[in-house]
Amino acid sequence: MASYNKILLCYDGTREGRKALRCGADLALDLKAETHLLSVVDMRTSIAQSAGLLTDVACGRFEDAAREILQEGVDWLAERGVSAHGHFAFGHPIDEIARLAADLKVDLVVVGHRTRSGLSRWWMGSGNTLLLDRVSCSILVAVSAAHEQEPVAAVPAQAGAGAGTES
Template identity: 25%
Template sequence: MKISKILIGIDDSKYAEYAASYGFDIAKTFNAHVGLVHIVEPTVAPITTTDTLMGVPMENSLIADETIMDIQNEQSESLIVRTAKKYGEGLQVTHFNEFGATADGILQCSKDFSADLIIIGTHNRSGIDRLLMGSVAETVVRESRIPVLVVPMVEE
C-alpha cells in the first residue's frame, strides 16, 4: 500500500480537530503530502422578509452577500492555517478552501489533489438531527473512489 497524498477534511469542531491530528500522524508515518480542506457551505436566506407587525416587506440583511462571503473565506483560511501550523510541522501541506456542499467539495478536492486517502471526522449525529443535517462522512464514504478513514471521537 502506497500512501503519498492524504486529504484531510476539517471544520471548526473538536471532531474535525481530532481527525486532523490523527490524519497528520498517519501522514508523518508515511511522509505523505497533506491536502487540508475546509468547505464553506453557502448560507441560504430570503432576500426580504415581511414585518409581522405592519405586513410590509423589509430588507433581511444589513451586510452585503460579498461581505459575508469574505468573512467566511477569512475564517476558513484562518482555520486551515491554524491546523497546518499545529499539526503539519515537517510535512508538505496544500490548502483547499472551497464553497459548496461539504461532501461534494471533499470528493472534488480529493480528485484535484490525486489523494490516496481521505480522512474525516464524524459529528456522531443520530436520529432526527442526522435526518435533517445529513452525514457528510456517510456521503463521502459512499461516493469516494479511494479509501476513506472516518475517525470517530469518543466523548467521555
C-alpha cells in the same frame, strides 16, 4: 498495510475535525505521505440557517473564518513536521471533498465524524450522497470522544511520529 502516498485531510475547526487532523498528521508522518488540507465553506447551510438573509458582509466573514481555520490547520501540521498544501473551497463539503480527492488522485481521505441525533437525521434527509459513494480511494473516519474537546493549539507539540495523538 496499503500504501498511502497522498493524503487529503478535511478540517473545519470542530472537535471532530481536530481529531481527523491529529490522526491524519500521525499517518502523514509515519508514511511520509504528501499531505493536503481542505477547508470548505458550506454557503447552502449558512443561507438556510439565516433564512436566506445573508449579506455580502456576512458571506465575507464566513469566508474569512474558513480561511483562518485552514491556516490554523496548516500551521498546526507544520509545527508537528507535516508540510501540507492548503486548499479552500465553497460548496457542499461532500461534493468538494470528492472533487479535490479526484483532482489530486489521493490514496486516502481523512474526515471527522459527528454523530447526529434522530431529529438531525430526519432534517438532513436522504438527499446527501455518502462520501463513500463519491470517492475511489480509502477513507479514514476519525471519531472523537467527549474528553477530546481542547482546541488544536492546546495539544502539546511533540517531535516525531506520535505528535499530537491522544489516547
